[in-house]
Amino acid sequence: MSTREWVFRHPRYVRYMVREFSCLFIAGWTALMVWGLKQLAEGPAAWAAFLELLRTPASIVFQLATLAFAAYHSITWFNLTPKALPLQVGESFVPGWVVAGAHFAGWAIVSALVLALAL
Amino acid sequence: MIQLEVLRYNPETDQEPRFQRYEVPFRDDWVVLDALNHVKEEIDPTLSYRWSCHMAVCGSCGMMINAEPKLACKTFVRDYSGVIRVEPLRHFPVERDLITVIDDFVAKLARVKPWLMPKEAPANGEYRQTPAQLKRYKQFTLCINCMLCYAACPEYGLIPGYLGPAAITLAHRWNRDSRDGGREARQEEIAAKEGAWECSFVGACSEVCPEHVDPAAAIQQVKIENTVDWYKDHLMPWLKK
Numbered sequence A: 001m002s003t004r005e006w007v008f009r010h011p012r013y014v015r016y017m018v019r020e021f022s023c024l025f026i027a028g029w030t031a032l033m034v035w036g037l038k039q040l041a042e043g044p045a046a047w048a049a050f051l052e053l054l055r056t057p058a059s060i061v062f063q064l065a066t067l068a069f070a071a072y073h074s075i076t077w078f079n080l081t082p083k084a085l086p087l088q089v090g091e092s093f094v095p096g097w098v099v100a101g102a103h104f105a106g107w108a109i110v111s112a113l114v115l116a117l118a119l
Numbered sequence B: 001m002i003q004l005e006v007l008r009y010n011p012e013t014d015q016e017p018r019f020q021r022y023e024v025p026f027r028d029d030w031v032v033l034d035a036l037n038h039v040k041e042e043i044d045p046t047l048s049y050r051w052s053c054h055m056a057v058c059g060s061c062g063m064m065i066n067a068e069p070k071l072a073c074k075t076f077v078r079d080y081s082g083v084i085r086v087e088p089l090r091h092f093p094v095e096r097d098l099i100t101v102i103d104d105f106v107a108k109l110a111r112v113k114p115w116l117m118p119k120e121a122p123a124n125g126e127y128r129q130t131p132a133q134l135k136r137y138k139q140f141t142l143c144i145n146c147m148l149c150y151a152a153c154p155e156y157g158l159i160p161g162y163l164g165p166a167a168i169t170l171a172h173r174w175n176r177d178s179r180d181g182g183r184e185a186r187q188e189e190i191a192a193k194e195g196a197w198e199c200s201f202v203g204a205c206s207e208v209c210p211e212h213v214d215p216a217a218a219i220q221q222v223k224i225e226n227t228v229d230w231y232k233d234h235l236m237p238w239l240k241k
Helices: A003-007 A011-041 A044-055 A057-084 A096-118 B032-043 B103-111 B131-141 B148-152 B154-158 B165-175 B183-190 B204-208 B215-235
Strands: B002-008 B018-024 B062-065 B068-071 B084-088 B094-096
Touching: A003 A011, A011 A044, A011 A057, A011 B204, A044 A057, A057 A096, A057 B215, B002 B032, B018 B032, B032 B084, B062 B148, B068 B148, B068 B204, B103 B165, B131 B165, B148 B165, B148 B204, B165 B183, B165 B215, B183 B215, B204 B215
Parallel strands: B002 B084
Antiparallel strands: B002 B018, B062 B068, B062 B084
16 A cells, blocks of 8 residues: 555545654754754854855755744644653543643743753 | 445455445434445345444444544434445455454454453452542543554554554553553563554544544553663663562
8 A cells, every 4th residue: 555545535644744754854954954063163164155055045945844844743742742641640630731731831941941052 | 315325345246346326315313324224124135234233332333434434323424415435444354345354353452462460369359449540541441342443544554464553552451450460461462563663643543433542542651661661671670570
């Protein structure tokens, strides 16, 4: 059975493939960052050339697409965490939004820390 | 009147399956199963399909209705417009008309040892369990073995050796039962490559489950438990008895 046979049977499968497809963009972005690190090591001229590369229209489109895919993956992923981490308190379970919310909060805190370091 | 387009296949006479159209009366309170029963009783007695309780507890009448895995007894005709296409449950070999061969599914259920393997002999001849202990696994007991999850799972469609949502959930149900001590015995099946690890968390199984068992959740919980086990075994081998 090929992928084409089942992906378009229902929107849920398309959404799943979009989520999984995000890995290609994230891998590409990682490669871009590794390349940037290499350029940084090779001196100011190489580094300047890398920053120019980042500013090209194609690169900006790629970075925006990667941001969108990564955000989609993270949001769907954190929303699924309550399924994998049932926290039972007495006879009830901690509500899903608390578990997912904690992950989103962690994401916000780490992002704020990274921003603080970068700026 | 409504139109049903039903897949027909008689292994004794047909080279391959074909569709047959039937016109049945529209009743506001009818489910697809009622329409099929009307066909069998009034139009074509050769139509074959499984059904029993007509109340979504036996799990017999699972089939593809407009390409979605559904229980025929829980699918109202009033929710559809146009022709309703009825096919046997996907990912299982077709035996005849809407009847599939479910041997693979039944064998997989048995493989996960879905019975109580007591941790210890019960005191005074009875097992004690608090409501909280029951709640821990109760949701996973609700499975009616209807196989809609297997029809929805693309992994099962691609990899027939995959244990599948219902079987893994059943193993997890017993693993989380406070009376049970059989987790070790079930590991060989659910910790295997064709066990929980074949799942890529599509989540379709939980979406189509008519009893809200949430097999996807059970499988991810199994993955986490198995991962913790792996680290324990490798980083703290002295914990092993």
